[in-house]
Amino acid sequence: MTEQVSAAQSVTPPSWRVFHATGQPPSGSPPELPQPPPWRVFAGSPLQQDPPDDAQSALRRLGTVQEGPQLREEEINAVNAALLLRRPLLITGPPGVGKSTLAYLIAQEMGLGRVLPWSIVSRTTLRGGLYEYDAIGRAQAIAAWRAGGTADAESCGGAAPALGDFVTLGPLGTALLAYGRPRVLLVDELDKSDIDLPNDLLHVLENGSYEIPELVRAGVAEVSVFTDDPQGRAVIEAGRVECAEFPVVVITSNGEREFPAAFRRRCLPLEMRPPTRDHLVSIVVSHLGRRPEGVEDLVDDFVRRLDGGGTQSVDQLLNAVQLTTAHGFRADSDGRKLIEMLLRDLSKGR
Incomplete structure (x- = not known):
């Protein structure tokens, strides 16, 4: 009896959750x-x-x-x-x-x-x-079918538009x-x-x-x-x-x-709340297929803007990372202006 109780206690009941937010598609039968x-x-x-x-x-x-x-x-x-x-x-x-x-x-x-x-x-x-x-389209199709000759259409096995x-x-x-x-x-x-x-x-x-x-x-x-x-x-x-x-x-x-x-x-x-810092890094890596050098600095800048009450989109971060990792891009004064433009506060209208 004791062994039966111990065995029952050792069995983990199945989780009620079937979705785990991994995005991992099923390899065999779907859940x-x-x-x-x-x-x-x-x-x-x-x-x-x-x-x-x-x-x-x-x-x-x-x-x-x-x-x-x-x-x-x-x-x-x-x-x-x-x-x-x-x-x-x-x-x-x-x-x-x-x-x-x-x-x-x-x-x-x-x-x-x-x-x-x-x-x-x-x-x-x-x-x-x-x-x-599409009532008009059907009326036009029926009219064209009738104009072609109903008798001829039926003799050829034709039918009115379905x-x-x-x-x-x-x-x-x-x-x-x-x-x-x-x-x-x-x-x-x-x-x-x-x-x-x-x-x-x-x-x-x-x-x-x-x-x-x-x-x-x-x-x-x-x-x-x-x-x-x-x-x-x-x-x-x-x-x-x-x-x-x-x-x-x-x-x-x-x-x-x-x-x-x-x-x-x-x-x-x-x-839904804005993603955490780690999640933002994961999003960047998942879309770019790699972890670009300097991505942490851009993510930290993005998080600071969010924490400051700004309205930001994850798309803005992805665009900024893509731009700054492009071959030949220089983060000088003009480059910084571009980054500021990409990471602008969306609540300010422009």
Whole structure:
């Protein structure tokens, strides 16, 4: 009995965290996601083909993989909570802190394929994120088909232009298709949207589904439409889309406005802080593929500006390092002016 107790005590229980922020892509099978809570189970069909990868976009965003976590512990915990609860992440923080990059880090480490970016502006609508229907294009195609002679077309086995050829799903609409594993949707800078968009998103984020009225009215049992993926197509049944796995939704905000309480209730908040000094060095090495001489001095200068209350972007540091390590660059008075220009305080408007 004592031996059994000792053996049980020696077994380490599995960690609830499946995401560790290393950015290390899976070498074999991708990590298994935890089971969703009963109120976040969806039964969408038909299952679509696995999404494509986009290694080039991941490389631009993340650079080469470095050892160790790329986020703080509390940030890693928030991402894992969102994965477990199947809830969107609402990420706030200063510009250039890496909010949108987090979506690519999750997709690469979890083996979830291409990120679906949805960049928000004041004219963005929910329907544009879900789908676009080219009614004019379809009318013109039908007119051209009829002008060619319906009888001749039918005798040759021709058919009227397919309705699905004029429907293109947007990033949100594509993310809500039924996939075996969740897609990663990046809703970038939602605070720049029209005031109604966050409220319009509530139903979709809660139910994981939507309808395309044009397909519903057509009464077609099955339609193949275009998706937001390059050359991608998907099959929709009865004009309705429902996810099988709720997508990993990363919503970023620069804090320019407050969101309604009903919207915030459906999201998990994550406030990202500027990277630490060690993390900044790691970012530079991952993007340049080496550790340039003198990079520590530039990083220290960058950190001093942050600590002084300045608004700085990691992109500024990367640009400064790239410039100063270029062959023939001299850090004289003119060179220093260039560095100051690159590392300028973004809050000052110019």
